Each structure stands twice: as structure tokens, then as C-alpha cells.
């Protein structure tokens with residue numbers, strides 16, 4: 001009798017769990033709607049904090065003191081015997097990496113209160129910033145001053161530190177390269193507690209080893225980044241293409257005319273249909289063609305782009321900052337999985353001003369059921385492959401996952417020492433795959449393993465904010481570790497920081 005009662009209770013519990021899981025998966029938007037005002041409050045608090053610091057004019061003046069505090073923590077780690085390696089104390093839910101980093105629970109965590117823009121030099125054409133400065137914060141500060149970054153990686157909350165230690169790519173990357181290629185100096189606190197300023201000239205080994213090192217050579221405390229003059233608008237040309245060959249030919253043609261286009265990007269909506277976009281900054285707009293896509297009641301940018309498949313080529317003038325953050329409001333196209341009716345005109349007018357929900361809050365409040373759902377039915381990957389392999393790569397992704405839109409973003413990869421070594425300056429393309437696979441039989445690990453093998457064979461690279469299932473040997477083959485190993489030995493990093501692989505591999509992330 002008791003056993004029967006227990007069975008019924010277990011059954012009842014199981015049914016309750018199943019119902020709860022169903023609600024959490026299919027009605028996640030209800031919870032997300034609650035997150036929207038929270039996201040606003042969170043942003044407002046950050047804004048007030050920055051404003052107060054500015055009113056006190058204290059941010060640049062206090063930098064040296066803040067760096068000293070970082071160095072003191074490293075010295076404390078040493079004094080305590082350096083039993084476990086160090087990492088930053090930034091909570092893993094706040095980061096833009098797709099998963100949570102397990103190591104944050106056990107490592108010695110170093111607090112970096114480094115959130116300010118330090119100095120703008122019009123003469124040197126650089127801006128010096130602390131590593132927790134975000135892309136949104138930078139464009140809001142620089143654009144009105146008539147300056148901007150050569151390119152602004154989306155999304156708004158990406159940090160300079162994360163983009164240096166990982167990487168960043170955007171639509172001017174075909175001209176300027178990856179985020180590391182627009183950085184001219186790094187300030188780091190090393191494993192021995194010393195602080196160094198590093199440039200190409202002062203210490204080329206360390207300068208080239210820092211990008212893609214994921215905080216495993218030292219703690220970054222400031223970065224000097226190139227800036228370029230900002231004009232008010234981007235004149236954007238939309239050219240629909242109706243076959244993959246047409247798309248590849250159009251991109252190659254545009255790249256050949258490199259200096260004529262500041263921005264080059266394509267969205268493929270199927271393997272045979274897409275829209276290629278090219279743009280330049282301009283100071284005046286044709287007001288009849290002005291489109292302020294950043295306004296909260298405007299359609300999601302990728303849906304707007306899709307309309308040109310039907311209407312044909314067109315030109316629009318977009319305010320610079322709206323262009324730089326065009327995919328932010330729809331989290332590229334991930335938002336359609338989170339708020340399915342978010343592009344409805346009524347929703348946009350009523351609630352658009354509260355969107356997007358903050359990625360960090362989405363991560364923080366993600367339930368096990370949603371995590372499992374993303375684990376088994378979702379792919380988020382960026383693969384960097386030589387432009388010559390673009391057609392094969394799109395066909396391969398189509399065969400394996402069939403996820404659209406597909407983001408195509410060409411970038412220049414100079415032949416330089418470091419993790420991404422190529423024999424000569426080359427043109428690559430970032431293929432961004434974000435969404436629910438249309439292909440039956442998607443198996444996250446097996447499918448990603450096949451994609452990784454394709455990318456390795458094409459002499460490409462995997463972006464490491466997402467899941468990597470490569471083995472240590474495969475990882476070392478994809479990313480050249482010779483300079484990295486040399487610098488790690490020189491700076492005595494072995495006990496102080498783990499290897500990159502141990503921070504980014506699937507085992508290290510939950």
C-alpha cells in the first residue's frame with residue numbers, strides 16, 4: 001500500500017515536472033517579459049554609476065590605484081602559495097560566452113573594477129579604455145564626439161577585455177581585421193604581480209600572444225584602441241541574390257573593391273537566397289531614404305533585410321549608432337526563439353522600448369529545462385574559414401544543420417605571429433550559425449564535431465565563446481601554440497593560469 005502511494009506520488013511528481021518543463025519551454029516568453037523591466041533597471045543602475053563617477057571626474061585619475069589593487073590581489077595569491085590558478089572574478093552569468101565557466105567556482109578570482117574610458121587622443125587617434133568598458137558604452141561616448149571605433153562588434157554588452165582575450169569581428173573587418181588588429185597597446189598585470197605596458201615595439205612576443213589567450217598570460221587592465229572619424233550616417237545598399245553562386249561572386253567582387261566599401265555583410269535566408277549589404281559612412285542623408293532602424297518600434301533588422309528579397313535592390317541612410325547596433329535589439333535572430341511575437345507591430349509599439357532583454361539576465365535565469373532545450377535543439381557557432389571555401393562551407397552547413405539566416409562577415413587576416421597563423425595575408429569569412437537546426441537528426445556533439453573537422457580541414461578557426469568539442473590535440477593543431485607556449489614559459493604562467501584549452505573546452509563549461 002505504502003509502495004503504491006509512493007509510486008503514485010512519484011508519478012504525480014513526474015507529471016508535475018513534465019508540466020513545469022512544458023511551461024518553461026513553451027511559455028518562456030512570460031518569464032522573459034518579466035525580465036524586460038529588470039533589464040531596464042539594471043541598465044539604469046549602470047548608467048547612474050557611470051554618471052556619478054563622471055561628475056566626480058574621478059575615473060581616469062583612479063586608474064593607477066585600481067591597477068594597484070589588481071596587482072595586490074596577485075601578490076596575495078602568491079603569498080598564499082598559489083595553490084589554484086587565477087581568473088577574473090567577473091560572474092560567469094554576466095559574460096557573453098554561451099555557457100557558464102565551471103572554473104570560476106574553484107579558482108582564485110581577481111576583482112577588476114575597471115569599467116571606465118580613460119583617455120581620448122585625437123592626435124594619436126586612439127582611445128584608452130579599461131577592460132570592462134562595453135561596446136554600447138564606447139559608441140555612446142565616442143560617436144557624439146565625432147570619433148568611433150574602426151568597427152564595433154555586436155552586441156552592446158561585449159567588453160573590450162573579452163574581445164581582446166577572445167576575439168571580435170564586424171562588417172569593417174574586411175578592411176581592419178579582427179578586434180586584436182585595431183588594438184595598439186595593452187596594460188597587463190602579470191603572474192609575478194608586476195604591471196607592464198605592451199606594444200608591438202616594446203615586447204612583440206607578448207603583444208602578439210595576448211589575443212585569443214583568454215586571460216591565461218596575465219590580467220588585462222587597459223587597452224589602447226585605434227579610432228576613426230565618425231560621420232552621422234551609413235549609406236547602406238541592399239542587394240538581394242538568388243543563388244549561392246551569385247552571393248559568393250557578389251562578396252568577392254565587393255572585396256576586390258575593398259576601399260570603396262567600409263561595411264560588407266550578407267545574410268543568407270536559404271542556401272539560394274540572401275541579401276548582400278555594403279555601406280559607407282556619410283555626413284548627409286537623403287531624408288526620404290532615412291531609416292532610423294534603432295527606434296524601438298522598428299522591425300527587427302534581419303526581418304527588414306529579408307523584405308529586400310521581394311522588393312529588390314535599395315539604398316537607405318541609417319544613423320551611425322543605429323547601424324553599429326543593428327543586430328542588438330534582436331540578438332541577431334535569437335530573439336525569435338525567446339519572444340516569438342516580438343516583431344509584431346503592437347508589441348513593438350507597446351514594449352519595444354524595453355527590449356532587448358539583457359543576455360546576462362537571460363543566462364542568469366535560464367532553467368535546467370531551457371538549458372537542455374538549447375543543448376539538444378539549438379546551435380550557436382561562428383566558424384572562421386578562408387573566403388575561397390565560402391561556397392563549400394555554406395553547402396556544408398546547409399547539409400548539417402540548415403539554420404537560417406546565416407551571417408556572412410568577411411575579414412582580413414594578416415600574417416602575424418600568434419594563435420591564428422596564416423602563411424600570407426588572407427581574406428577569411430566568419431560564418432555565424434545561430435538557431436534551431438532545420439535538419440532532422442541534429443546531435444549537438446556529433447554534428448559540431450563534424451563541423452569542427454570541416455573547419456580544421458579548410459584551415460579555419462572556431463570562435464571560442466561557444467561550445468568546442470575539439471580534443472586538446474585538435475585544438476593545438478587549429479590554433480598555433482608556439483608563441484603562446486614560449487610566452488607562458490617566460491612569464492611563469494604554469495601555476496598562475498590554466499591553458500586556453502582548459503578554459504574553453506566543453507568540459508570546462510556547463
Ligand SMILES: Cc1cc2nc3c(=O)[nH]c(=O)nc-3n(C[C@H](O)[C@H](O)[C@H](O)COP(=O)(O)OP(=O)(O)OC[C@H]3O[C@@H](n4cnc5c(N)ncnc54)[C@H](O)[C@@H]3O)c2cc1C
Nearest residue numbers: 047050051054055057115116117118119120137140141144
Ligand atoms: C576621455 C573621456 C573623458 C570624459 N570625461 C568626462 C568627465 O570627466 N565628465 C563628464 O561629465 N563626462 C566625461 N566624458 C563623457 C563625455 O562628456 C560624454 O560621453 C559625451 O559628451 C556625451 O554626453 P551625453 O550626455 O550626450 O551622453 P550620455 O548619454 O550621458 O553618455 C553616453 C554613455 O556613455 C557612457 N560613458 C561615457 N563616457 C564614459 C566613460 N569615460 N566611462 C564610462 N562610461 C562612459 C555613459 O554611461 C552613457 O551610457 C568623457 C568622455 C571621454 C571620451
Ligand SMILES: NC(=O)C1=CN([C@@H]2O[C@H](COP(=O)(O)OP(=O)(O)OC[C@H]3O[C@@H](n4cnc5c(N)ncnc54)[C@H](OP(=O)(O)O)[C@@H]3O)[C@@H](O)[C@H]2O)C=CC1
Nearest residue numbers: 087088095096153154159161162165166167168169215220
Ligand atoms: N561580434 C562579435 O565579435 C562577438 C563576439 N563574441 C565573443 O564573446 C566573448 C566576449 O564576451 P565578454 O562577455 O565580453 O567576455 P568574457 O567575460 O566572456 O571573457 C572572455 C575571456 O576573456 C577573458 N578576459 C576578459 N577580460 C579579461 C581581463 N581583463 N583580464 C584577463 N582576462 C580577461 C576571460 O577570462 P576569465 O574567464 O578569467 O574571466 C574569458 O576567458 C569573446 O570571446 C568574443 O569572441 C560574442 C558575440 C559576438
Ligand SMILES: CC(C)=CCC[C@@H](C)[C@H]1CC[C@H]2C3=C(CC[C@]12C)[C@@]1(C)CC[C@H](O)C[C@@H]1CC3
Nearest residue numbers: 096097098331332334359362363366380382434
Ligand atoms: C557575431 C558573433 C561573432 C556572435 C554572435 C553570437 C550571439 C548570437 C550569441 C552570443 C551569446 C549568445 C547567447 C544567447 C543567444 C545567442 C547569443 C546572443 C542566449 C540569449 C540564448 C538563450 C539562452 O537562454 C541564454 C543565451 C545566452 C547567450
